[in-house]
Amino acid sequence: MLVRDPHARAQVIANANQILTDIAAALSTDLPQSDEAFRFLSWDIGLTRAAAGVHPKESLLAASVFFRAAFSVLSKRLQGDSETDRLLRHVVNTLEQSVSIRIREAATSYAGFLLSKVHEAHVAERGRIARELHDRIGQSLSVAHRQAELSVMYRTTDPAKAIAKMERTQEAIREAMWRLRQLTSDLHPLEPIQSLEKALLAHLETIGAEDLRAELVVNGDEVWATPAISEECLLILSEGIRNALSHGKPSAISIRVDIAPHELRASVADDGRGFDVNRPSDRHSLGLASIQERAALLGGMVTISSEVGRGTRIDLAVPLPGSVDEPG
Structure with a gap:
C-alpha cells in the first residue's frame, strides 16, 4: 500500500537511507547513534499517513519487512570470525534501535494528528449546537416575540385579532419547547420535511x-x-x-x-x-x-x-x- 503512493514511497526510501546511515556510523564509532534529523522525517511520515487514513499497522509491517531484508543482507556480508560476530550483533542492535525510534516518533505524530481531529470535531459540534440554538429555537422565540407585540398593539383596537396573535404566540412558544427537546435528544429533526x-x-x-x-x-x-x-x-x-x-x-x-x-x-x-x-x-x-x-x-x-x-x-x-x- 505504501509503495504504490509516490510520496509515501519517497518517504520509505528516505527513511531507509537514514537507517543505513545510522548503521554505517555505528560501525565506525562502535556506538549506536541516530542523527536528530530523523525526527522531522518521522513526524512527516506520521502526519502524512494519519491524514491519508493509513493505519499504523502498515508502518509496522513496513518496518518488519525492512528489518528482515536489511538483516539478511548484512548478515551475509559480515559472516566470519568472532569479531565479525560481535559486529553483527552490534549491527542488529543498531538496526533495531534505529527502526524502533522512528516508529515511536511516527506513532506520536499519528496520535497527535488524531487528537487534533478530535478537538476539531468538538469545536465543530459546539458550532453546530450554536447554530441549532440560534436558527431553530431563536427563530421560534423571535416569532413569539413578534406575535406578542402585535397582540398588545391590537388589544384595544381589535380584541379578536389580539387574541389570535396571542394564540400564535403560544404556538411559537410550544414550537420552541419542542425544538429544545429535539436539541437535547439528537439535534436532528424527528421527521424530514415533506x-x-x-x-x-x-x-x-x-x-x-x-x-x-x-x-x-x-x-x-x-x-x-x-x-x-x-x-x-x-x-x-x-x-x-x-x-x-x-x-x-x-x-x-x-x-x-x-x-x-x-x-x-x-x-x-x-x-x-x-x-x-x-x-x-x-x-x-x-x-x-x-x-x-x-x-x-x-x-x-x-x-x-x-x-x-x-x-x-x-x-x-x-x-x-x-x-x-x-x-x-
Whole structure:
C-alpha cells in the first residue's frame, strides 16, 4: 500500500537511507547513534499517513519487512570470525534501535494528528449546537416575540385579532419547547420535511406581519433534493427571512427557489433598510454567519448583497447529488 503512493514511497526510501546511515556510523564509532534529523522525517511520515487514513499497522509491517531484508543482507556480508560476530550483533542492535525510534516518533505524530481531529470535531459540534440554538429555537422565540407585540398593539383596537396573535404566540412558544427537546435528544429533526414549498408557506404564515407583502415562488421537482438538503435550505431561507424582518424592516419580501437535477438555487430579497456589506460588524452578524456556515456544510455557496436604503438580497446555491456525473 505504501509503495504504490509516490510520496509515501519517497518517504520509505528516505527513511531507509537514514537507517543505513545510522548503521554505517555505528560501525565506525562502535556506538549506536541516530542523527536528530530523523525526527522531522518521522513526524512527516506520521502526519502524512494519519491524514491519508493509513493505519499504523502498515508502518509496522513496513518496518518488519525492512528489518528482515536489511538483516539478511548484512548478515551475509559480515559472516566470519568472532569479531565479525560481535559486529553483527552490534549491527542488529543498531538496526533495531534505529527502526524502533522512528516508529515511536511516527506513532506520536499519528496520535497527535488524531487528537487534533478530535478537538476539531468538538469545536465543530459546539458550532453546530450554536447554530441549532440560534436558527431553530431563536427563530421560534423571535416569532413569539413578534406575535406578542402585535397582540398588545391590537388589544384595544381589535380584541379578536389580539387574541389570535396571542394564540400564535403560544404556538411559537410550544414550537420552541419542542425544538429544545429535539436539541437535547439528537439535534436532528424527528421527521424530514415533506415539502420545502409548504414549509416555507407555513413559516411565512407564522410571521403574521400584517403590513408585509410576501411572495414565494418554487420551481422544479422537490424530489431532486434530499430531505436533509431541503431541511437545511429551509433553515437558511427562514434565517434570511428573519434577518430581513428583524433588521431591515421591509415592506415587501420575495423568496424564490429553483430546483434542477444538479443544483438548488434560492434567494431572499427585501426592500428594507439594507446595510453596508463592507462593515464587518454588519456582514458578520450571527444570523448571516450561520447562513454561510450552513451553506458551506452542504458544499454550497451564499452571496449577500445589500445597499443602505435599498434592501438586501441573499442568494444560495447548493449542489444536489445528481450534480456528480456517474460513469457509463
